[in-house]
Amino acid sequence: MKRLMMKQLAIGGALALASTTVLAQDLLIRNATVHTATSQGTLQGTDVLVRNGRISAIGRGLNGGNAPVLDAQGKPLTPALFAGINDIGVEEVSGESATVDHRLSLGSGNKDMQVRPEFDVTTAYNPESVLIPVARVEGFGWTMLAASPNSGGSFIGGQGGAVRFDGSLDPIGPKVLFIALGGDGANLTGGSRAGQWMILDQLIDEVRGRIPQDSQFALLTPAGRATLAKYFGGGGRVAVGVHRASDIRRVLRWAKARNVRIALVGASEGWKVADGIAAAKVPVFVDTLANLPGDFDQIGATLENAARMSNAGVDVAFTLSDSGSHYARKMRQVAGNAVSYGMPWEAALAGLTRVPAQTFGVGDEVGGIAVGRRADLALWTGDPLDVAHTATQVWMGGRATPMKSRQTELRDRYLHRNETALPPAYSR
Structure with missing residues (x-):
């Protein structure tokens, strides 16, 4: 136990040194188990x-040279992980409309349907969201912002x-179109x-000019046509x-x-058609x-879904x-x-790194540890897929990020409330 404590102190001291050079982008991490x-x-x-x-360099x-040195003492080093497909930075409090930007509401009912694929949720992204540090201290470095189907009747x-x-x-990288x-x-x-496939075919006809823009049946704006043409x-x-x-087979x-x-x-029932997905x-x-x-779409849901698809040769990622x-987190x-x-451990790690990066066209930027790539890294106390272990430091572009969030600050405040002075409102 004493030896373990000494090792933890040594790592903590080295990380403290790294934290004092937050603005530095040079670093040498020694003796790590590097999951590339x-x-x-x-x-x-x-x-x-x-x-x-x-x-x-890796070796x-x-x-x-003069770069700060951190001895990882054999601990796991991974790319900063993928946080899934979500609304971080475009939805702060779901019950407060002023903080929700991931959906475009356009009227109500099928009669008023307006298909606006040109809607780009990334233009509402707030990088100062308090949710970002919550995910980052857990080892996550990037995410995919999703545009949700709107209440005006559009499944796009x-x-x-x-x-x-x-x-x-x-x-970073190319845009992604979201359909339900x-x-x-x-x-x-x-x-x-059946209406989905009918409307999808109509949209394709519009994009290809078979339905005039001024037709009473047209669903797209000129910008919408140009956007769909890209996909x-x-x-x-x-x-x-x-x-x-x-539905998966039909898709x-x-x-x-x-x-x-x-x-x-x-894809809750993806395991049933895993061979087709893999092919x-x-x-x-x-x-x-x-x-x-x-x-009723998820009658066949199972905890073995990811494993069955992965073992069938499907590239599986997580959300x-x-x-x-x-x-x-x-x-x-x-x-x-x-x-x-x-699911094989290596495939699961790929589902938080390589697979989403390659899927979304950002594989040269994130999702791997290789010479030439940005140093978006996470160092762990142990197995990164075991929640009993934690990230001890995350680097974004070689910069050590503060390992704190609103949650950790509140935790520390109330764990030590008898050791530090509190505002009068918190005094008994």
């Missing part, structure tokens, strides 16, 4: 040298994008799943929210016929904690079904649960 999340796999007892915010016995929510948790205002199909989208298309015919990624196995068939690059989100090379984002039939913005638990139900 690349083809290099896991490297034992390895050094990582950071120069000007990017990884300069043993590296010479860091709009566009989202990947953002870093480093205070940057602008997204199946039961979630049926109430937005006349109450029938049809092999263009940008379309994230399709869908759960039922039969795969439609995407192939229309040459649309899709990713499935949800189509479509990545899937799942919530492994969703194991009950929340609705949360509900409250993703406030509970993104639970993404490690989501991945850990997948491992406990049969």
Whole structure:
């Protein structure tokens, strides 16, 4: 026990040194178990040298020159993790409309449907959201902002994008189009799943000019047509929210016929059609904690969903079904649960790093530890997929980030309230 405490103190002291150089972008991390999340796999007892915010070298016995040195003492080092598909930075308090920007409300009912795929939720992103440090201290460095389907009858929510948790205002990488199909989208298309495919075909006809812009049946603005044209015919990624196995099969068939690059989100019954998903090379984002039939689209939900799809050759990544913005820190638990139900550990780590990065076209920026990439890193006390362990330091672009959030500050305040003076309102 004494030896363990001494090691923890040594790591803590080194991390304190790193924290005093928050503005520095040079760093040498020695003797780490480096989970690269690349083809290099896991490297034992390895050094990582950071120069000007990017990884300069990976190997043993590296010479860091004047760079600050941190002895990891064999602890795991990973890329900063993916926090799922959520609303961090565009939804602060769900019950306060002034803080909710992830949805475009346009009228009500099918009669007034307005399809606005040009809606871009990233223009509302607030990098100073108090939710960001909550996720970041848990080892998460980036997320995908989602545009939710609107209350005006459109199952096309709009566009989202990947953002870093480093205070940057602008997204990284290409935009992603969000669509809700199946039961979630049926109430937005006349109450029938068949209506979804009818309207999708009409939208394609509009994009290709077969329905004039001034037609009484047209659903798109000129900007909407230009936006959708980027996603049809092999263009940008379309994230399709869908759960039922039969709906997934139909989505795969439609995407192939229309040459649309899709990713499935949800896919509670994906395990039933895993071979088809793997053959189509479509990545899937799942919530492994969703194991009950929340609705009739998820009758076949199971804790083994991620493992079965992964073992069938599907690229599986993780997200949360509900409250993703406030509970993104639970993404490690989501991945850990997948491992406990049969998913290989390396595949689960990839689901928080490589798979989402490649899916959303930001693989050269995030999701891996390799020479030339930005040094978005997390050092752990132990297995990063085990919630019994924590991140001891997170670096964004080589800069050590403060390992505190509103929650940790409140915790420390009240744990030590008898040791420090409190404002009169808190005095007994």
